[in-house]
Amino acid sequence: MTVMSDTAETGAGRTIISVDAMGGDRGPATVVAGISRSAKKNPNIGFILHGPKPQLEKLVARKKNLAGRVEIRDAEGVVTMDDKPSQVIRTGKSTSMWSAIESVRNGDADVCVSCGNTGALMMLSVVRLRKLPGVNRPAIAVLWPSRSAQGFNIMLDVGADIRADEHDLMQYALMGASYARNGMGLKRPRIGLLNVGTEEHKGRAELKAAHELITENAEAAKFEFVGFVEGGDIPKDVADVIVTDGFTGNIALKTGEGTASLIGSLLKEAFKFSPLSRLAAILAYTSLRRLNKRIDPRRVNGGVFLGLNGTVVKSHGSSDATGVAAAVKLAFKLSQSGFSEKLAARVASAVQVQQDTSTHGEKNG
């Protein structure tokens, strides 16, 4: 599962991560700082870095610990946040994003990391890596700090596609369960379907249909379906995987991040209010750091594209070095566990199960 690169630059025996150096809001210096952190912590990672060679060579040369661990692939073009995905497909062949995905496509790496334009990255990934057999709409899955035993819940889709019908939602349940099983070691993940109420008669038509479909397939697909869950259940210990369409999931994700950020800044202000509260803040420093580490979105940075031949980790556009390092860590973990292959096998067998169930259903009328 791990690609063994035999180039002198990256070193034999290392897990190679393909990294798009461009397209993040903070530029390539931040990306290089991020991979340098990862390299320091983990001697088993090597990198293929994509972007304008002269610029990247200078940045990499400044980080001593990256010596011999980074292969730079020259790509002059940059996909900006404003570029339309369809245009990137047509004219983006020279971009660092394209090049980074190409390294997964041709087997030089099996996971790619990018902080760039999500829509373009998704469309490029779909076009170049292609969807797994049986997958109609790929999805972006994120980790959400939660009350569950593993400390995180998975939510998908958070923005790969703004639409999802009942069959797509069923696929998301399968893919999310596979991610939870392989990435978190949960044998029988609990799946919840996001809705505006937990009663079965509530919500949009496709949600009611998806509720039926997921109920029918839960046993065969080896997950537990807990039914409809609400927005407030996302960070609770109710479901390990929250399934929703990409429009709703994106709004929920950003609303959650925005709320956490507001509370964080209000908390800082509260502690600056009086001399006594400033003293309290000093004493509370480690407690607050502990809390911050638990919910810091940079540390759970990295949405994972599910449903493709190969894994793509999308890091926040505004990622700093900590954020980039978190995304690389996730990419390394997924690459090592052979996640791409396991997910492909799971989806393939589930499609088989669905076909069997459907034939069975027809027989019964």
Place this chain on the structure above:
Amino acid sequence: MTVMSDTAETGAGRTIISVDAMGGDRGPATVVAGISRSAKKNPNIGFILHGPKPQLEKLVARKKNLAGRVEIRDAEGVVTMDDKPSQVIRTGKSTSMWSAIESVRNGDADVCVSCGNTGALMMLSVVRLRKLPGVNRPAIAVLWPSRSAQGFNIMLDVGADIRADEHDLMQYALMGASYARNGMGLKRPRIGLLNVGTEEHKGRAELKAAHELITENAEAAKFEFVGFVEGGDIPKDVADVIVTDGFTGNIALKTGEGTASLIGSLLKEAFKFSPLSRLAAILAYTSLRRLNKRIDPRRVNGGVFLGLNGTVVKSHGSSDATGVAAAVKLAFKLSQSGFSEKLAARVASAVQVQQDTSTHGEKNG
């Protein structure tokens, strides 16, 4: 605008609030405790309380400060959280919820408060109070703690209806602007339309159409349209009013509340971690209370139904006495400001403007 009741029970000169005593998760004792708090703080409120008379008489008798300020209207039936709205319309005439709305319909009060089943309350309100001329879908608006100067943003719809087309979203913009203008004193409220990105080409078809429609009408309706906003912008100082459909709004609201609640409980745990952090917690007590007061959802409790002949305040099903008191305070404020009449006038004039604009548009081709 304020109804002067001449019954001995409620007292002349008071603003009368109609309160559904039943249907909340914590039962009528909590509702009575809530109105007792309100009565203590504000000598100008009187209540019409709806529910089973013998039970309510006992509860009210225990609160000395409610003497002479509550008129009880007997209603034996209770709308439960599981009741389907359509069934409540058919068979719910004997319920406390029906009775509470009836007091607004017949002019005994002009604002009603209920903690009950949202769907039923909404449908009953629409059927009994009727929609304002020009309003297709009424909406539920909530206050969201924010970075804006007024400390709160308004978001609507958060669950009156799971659908909304571009015309409904335009109506929400008008109604939200009116709420911001009359309820918050903002002369020229900033309106944002919730989407998965701020670029104009992103999102669902009805959102693109709504973007055009709201842009065209902003000048005449005297608000500023800031365009698309994302989930992370809801608590920011970007827009005073966030417009969205009821499905998305409900998910966002509950996700925000769930996130705040998770952080709150993690914060408590962080402070219990070591003797030093416990000491810090004691010193930080007032700071944390200040923060809590700022973001406590109970204190901004009360979604307001907009677009009807009369105002209905929906309090959380799980409201405690503090929550009920907050909802009553909001109801009092709206009743005193003559909000219902002002909103009606605003919507009526906006409909006129839209008709004019549309005629004008046709003339120009």
